[in-house]
Structures are given as structure tokens and as C-alpha cells.
Amino acid sequence: MKWLLPWLLLPGLAHATQPPLTLLSHELPPFTHTSGGKLGGLAVQLVQEAQQEMGVDYPIKIYPLKRALALTRVEPGFALFVILRTPQREPQFKWVGPLFLNRVVIYQTRGSQPLTDLAQLRQLARVGVLLGNADDELLTREGYTNLVRCQTIEDAIERLMLGKIDAFPMGEQIMPAILAKMKFSPRSVVNSGLLLQEHWLYIVFSKSEDDAVIARWQAAIDKVRDRHQQAQQPIRQP
Secondary structure, eight states, X not given: OOBOOOOSSOTTOOGGGSOOOEEXXXXXXXXXXXXXXXXXXXXXXXXHHHHHHHTOOOOEEEOOHXXXXXXXXXXXXXXXXXXXXXXXXXXXXXXXEEEEXXXXXXXXXXXXXXXXXXXXXXXXXXXXXXXXXXXXXHHXXXXXXXXXXXXXXXXXXXXXXXXXXXXXXXXXXXXXXXXXXXTOOGGGEEEEEEEEEEEEEEEEEOTTSOHHXXXXXXXXXXXXXXXXXXXTOOOOXX
């Protein structure tokens, strides 16, 4: 896994100096997940460690991705992690990171006719996508008319297993974690090897967020990333 170690603000900033902030995320194992009502994951760990370093305790709320994007896009006082940074999203937010590299490939069920070219996606009857995510945005923009939009990743994988969709794009780091969470064998699906897109995952802020706040967050990320890279300290799954 390629990752960078971020914290969110420089140490020593008093809680009283920080404006109210609600941190949003969405179910995306291994980066964010809930189990037994407890929030965990690699990205959640980073944010929680960052808050300890800052001496703050902003709430983290799990929302459906489309709703979380809409809130962060138009409402002040929100930040959202982890989000794929694409050229189309670039002007919609203020960005802090990068955090993790996400390679999105096309998955099929074992026994399906293997895909050898992305152009073959258009010939399939049903291609699953997560509603509102970067893959949905990309394929919609490219004119795909065979998309089946799913509310959750789990819904999409269940449809894939039942033959209700023929293919599903998902990050190479994410699919094994989701399968494990759903208690499916990792051999239930096949990585076609076809790369749909590759971008870094970031934290995004409302465009109304103060540039000075963004600069402090970015400076802290760079500093802590460099320190952890020098120490070669991996993030551990909570």
C-alpha cells in the first residue's frame, strides 16, 4: 500500500483558537469503517491522532458519500475524508493531502467472460458504480448508458455476486477489505487488470474555509509525513 502519513494541524494550537468543524467520512475500508458502532480505519486513525496532537476533539460523522460531498461543497464548517482528487473536482473544494494512492480497476465475478479492454465496458448490460463517486462521475461524463448506481459498496458487491451487475470498478486496496468485511472469499471476484483511473485520496474542505487554516493543515501534514517516512513507521489498522 502506498500511503502518506498526515496529521491535520501543527501541535500546540489551542482548542479555543479553532473554529467549529465537523469531520465527515464515508464507509471505505480499509480507510474508514464502522464495526459494532465503533469507528475505525487507517484514515480515521490519522484524523484521531491529529486531533490528539492539536488538543481538539471535532466529531467524525459517517454519511453516504453523495450527501457528504454536497454538504462539504456548499456548507461552511465541514471537512470530508477520504476523497479522490480529480480535475473535475479540483475547483469545488480546498484540498489537504495527499493521504493514500487509489488505483481503481474493474472487477468481475469468477467465471465471467474476461475483459481485455476498457472499451468492452460499454458492451456489458450493467456496470455497477457507487452513487456519486468519482467512477460514477467519470463514466457518466463519458456517456455510459449501462450504469447501475448503488447506494453502498456492499450493495454493489452483493449485486455483482448475484449476477445483477456484470462489472464493478473499485480501488485495489479497498476491494479486499470490503470482501473480508462481508465475509466473502477474496477469490470470489477477479481483478481484470484494467485500470479505470488512478488518483490520490485527500481531505477536502469547503471553499469558504480560511486559506490560513488550509495552509496550517498542509504544513502539518508535510511535517509529520516527512518525520514518519524517515522513521519508516507504518500506520496500523485499529
